[in-house]
Amino acid sequence: MGDAKVRFVHTVPGAEDVQVEATADGITQRIGRGVGFGEIGRYEDVPAGAVKFDLLDSDGRPTTGAREQLRNGARYSVVAIRDKPLMVLRDGRAEGGTSRLRVVQTAPELGAVDVMAGDEAVADRIAYGDVSAYAGLGPGAYSLRVTNPADGSTIASHGAVTLTAGSASTAFVVGTAGEPVGVVVAGDRSAAPRGAPATGLGGLADGDSHLLLALLAGFLAALAGAAAYVALTARSRRGGP
Amino acid sequence: MAPNTTRTWRGLAAAALIPGGTAAAIVLLTAGDSRPSVPTGPSAPALARLADLPPVRIPAQPRSLNPVVPVEGRIGVRVNRLQSIAGGIRPAPPGRIRIPDAGVDAGIEAVHARRDAIEVPPPGWAGWFAGGARPGEPGRAVVIGHLDMTDGPGVFEQVPFLDRGARISVTDNRGDVHAYRVVGVTRVQKRRFPTHAVYGPSRHPVLVLVTCGGPYLDGHYRDNVLVYARSA
Numbered sequence: 001m002g003d004a005k006v007r008f009v010h011t012v013p014g015a016e017d018v019q020v021e022a023t024a025d026g027i028t029q030r031i032g033r034g035v036g037f038g039e040i041g042r043y044e045d046v047p048a049g050a051v052k053f054d055l056l057d058s059d060g061r062p063t064t065g066a067r068e069q070l071r072n073g074a075r076y077s078v079v080a081i082r083d084k085p086l087m088v089l090r091d092g093r094a095e096g097g098t099s100r101l102r103v104v105q106t107a108p109e110l111g112a113v114d115v116m117a118g119d120e121a122v123a124d125r126i127a128y129g130d131v132s133a134y135a136g137l138g139p140g141a142y143s144l145r146v147t148n149p150a151d152g153s154t155i156a157s158h159g160a161v162t163l164t165a166g167s168a169s170t171a172f173v174v175g176t177a178g179e180p181v182g183v184v185v186a187g188d189r190s191a192a193p194r195g196a197p198a199t200g201l202g203g204l205a206d207g208d209s210h211l212l213l214a215l216l217a218g219f220l221a222a223l224a225g226a227a228a229y230v231a232l233t234a235r236s237r238r239g240g241p
Numbered sequence: 242m243a244p245n246t247t248r249t250w251r252g253l254a255a256a257a258l259i260p261g262g263t264a265a266a267i268v269l270l271t272a273g274d275s276r277p278s279v280p281t282g283p284s285a286p287a288l289a290r291l292a293d294l295p296p297v298r299i300p301a302q303p304r305s306l307n308p309v310v311p312v313e314g315r316i317g318v319r320v321n322r323l324q325s326i327a328g329g330i331r332p333a334p335p336g337r338i339r340i341p342d343a344g345v346d347a348g349i350e351a352v353h354a355r356r357d358a359i360e361v362p363p364p365g366w367a368g369w370f371a372g373g374a375r376p377g378e379p380g381r382a383v384v385i386g387h388l389d390m391t392d393g394p395g396v397f398e399q400v401p402f403l404d405r406g407a408r409i410s411v412t413d414n415r416g417d418v419h420a421y422r423v424v425g426v427t428r429v430q431k432r433r434f435p436t437h438a439v440y441g442p443s444r445h446p447v448l449v450l451v452t453c454g455g456p457y458l459d460g461h462y463r464d465n466v467l468v469y470a471r472s473a
Contacts, residue, residue: 096354096372138331139378164380164442166373191372192440193354196431199361200453200462203389204398222261229256 002072004051005043007186008032009079011106013177017058020078020086024051024070031078038174040077040186048072053088055080075188077170082108082177084129091188092134092168099163100134102170109176114149115183117142117161122171125149139165144183146173158183166191279401279454279466282427285438288469289381292424293443296472332377333413335369338384342407343399349384349411364390367397373440376411377419377472381447383439384411388453388462397452401426401466409448409470421448421470428454428464439467446472 008020008031020031024047032041048070054062066086070076075091092100103115103123115123115132122144123132144158156175163169168188175181283291335349345367352360352368362368367386374380387395409421429435439449448470455464 094372139374139380140331141379162379162442162444164374165378166380166440167442187442190437190441191354192436193359193370193372194356195358196434196465197359197361197385197451198453198461199385199395199397199451199465200388200457201391201395202457202460202462203391203393203395205389205457205462217264217267218261221264222257225260226253226257229253233252 002048003045004048004070004072005075006031006046006070007043007075007077008035008041009077009104009106009172009186010035010037010039011172011174012080012082013037013108013175013179015057015080015082018063018080019056020080021054021056021062022046022051022078023054024049030056037179038182038184040172040184043075046070048074053078053086055086077104077186077188079104079106079172081106081129087129087131089131089170091170094166094168094189094191095136096166096191099137099139099165100168101137101163102134102168103132103173104170105130105173107173107176107181110146110155110173110181112149113155113173114147114152115171115173116145116147117163126173134168137163139163144171144185146181146183156181156183158185161185164190279426279428281429283425285427285429285435285467285469288425288427288467289438289441289443289447289449292447292449292469292471293445294471295445332375332417332419333415334371335376335382335384335411335419336414337412338367339410339412340400340403340407343397343403345386345396345400347386347396352385359385361385361387362396365396370440374443374446375413376421376448377413377417377446379443379445381440381443381449382411383449383451385451388466395452397450400450400452400468401428401454403468408473409450411448419446420473421446422473423468423470426466426468428466430455430464431462434465435467448472 021028031044035041051070052067054065057063064085066088068088077089077091079087081087101122103126105126105128108128112125112127117137122135126132141160141162144161146155167190170186170188172184174184338349339346347367349367349369350362351371353371367384370383374382376382386397388397389395403423405423407423411419450468452466453462454466455462
């Protein structure tokens with residue numbers, strides 16, 4: 001069946017020490033240990049197939065959950081979001097030579113916002129709990145800005161985000177409810193060939209010739225040793241009583 | 242009492258096998274030193290981090306102000322104040338690579354990912370992975386080259402023996418030159434190829450050279466040699 005890769009994203013203001021349990025075929029594992037508010041955990045392997053996710057509070061009690069059919073080799077973000085069920089997002093593929101960025105709005109009291117990467121709009125009037133499509137951007141360094149759709153004023157910004165060619169990333173708008181508004185950016189995928197480059201055809205490899213040389217040297221040394229032994233024993237016999 | 246120099250088959254075998262085996266072993270051990278082997282060295286991720294530093298000098302382009310790169314599955318950085326970014330023109334695809342210390346002065350051809358591997362460039366050429374970063378822009382630009390061909394050395398024959406600090410320059414198709422300095426060399430087994438440490442993102446311009454190395458077994462080199470260089 002194989003594995004999917006899953007990471008935990010914590011965007012619930014005021015909630016501490018929360019974790020996610022993933023249950024598949026009766027086996028439960030915890031993911032996102034130590035991930036605090038506004039943080040994104042590492043990808044962890046979870047068996048592909050039908051998986052039930054539960055968000056646990058600091059006492060280990062499930063508070064909300066979600067079910068998802070995970071695909072072998074795919075990547076997912078499990079997002080804890082205030083007053084809503086867990087969001088399970090399929091993370092997108094990287095495309096060679098371009099950068100891709102999507103936005104997830106998880107700040108509960110912010111309402112709909114626009115998100116700009118430099119002068120380019122990445123998300124238009126994105127509401128709480130919504131996910132934008134991936135937008136293609138030229139590789140480079142961008143200032144990400146969360147703006148008010150009504151007047152274009154800047155609510156928050158994330159300076160100098162480098163989006164490299166052949167990468168897909170997600171920007172999470174987080175905050176409100178006692179937390180400052182901010183943007184957290186995480187890489188989803190990088191374009192990479194499978195396997196290792198085959199950049200040698202053996203023209204400089206000399207293992208076979210060394211073996212032949214070693215056999216020849218061994219044969220000659222053995223012949224010399226045997227001859228010396230015969231000569232030594234013959235001399236001893238002639239010189240004997 | 243019989244003299245201890247009596248001829249026996251056992252003695253004859255010992256007289257032949259001991260020097261014969263010793264001679265063969267000496268040849269095998271010393272012959273392997275004709276091409277110095279590349280040590281496995283630091284890990285590829287460690288070198289990748291070491292290379293991901295600001296340029297030694299400020300490059301003409303592209304420019305960025307202490308950028309933050311999204312790293313897969315890692316924690317991002319929250320910034321609430323507005324910062325302006327000095328924009329830059331994206332470098333053109335690379336056209337030529339020069340590595341004086343390794344005798345490399347070769348054209349670069351774009352290579353792409355295929356179903357199970359990356360394309361390899363034709364003889365005498367280096368190959369740039371066109372799905373990733375271009376030399377001169379933030380990200381890891383990956384350039385591969387043959388260690389050897391069937392009948393002799395390849396374009397990257399001496400690349401595994403580059404020392405730290407060695408100069409590399411890549412000229413792009415607009416004629417701009419992007420300079421790098423080697424920060425380290427490592428050797429990895431192909432079956433454990435560190436894909437993310439080679440093709441993953443970086444904050445600054447990083448050049449990764451890839452060729453073959455290690456023992457040649459069953460028609461293939463067992464290892465890859467990775468050279469990490471930072472922007473200079």
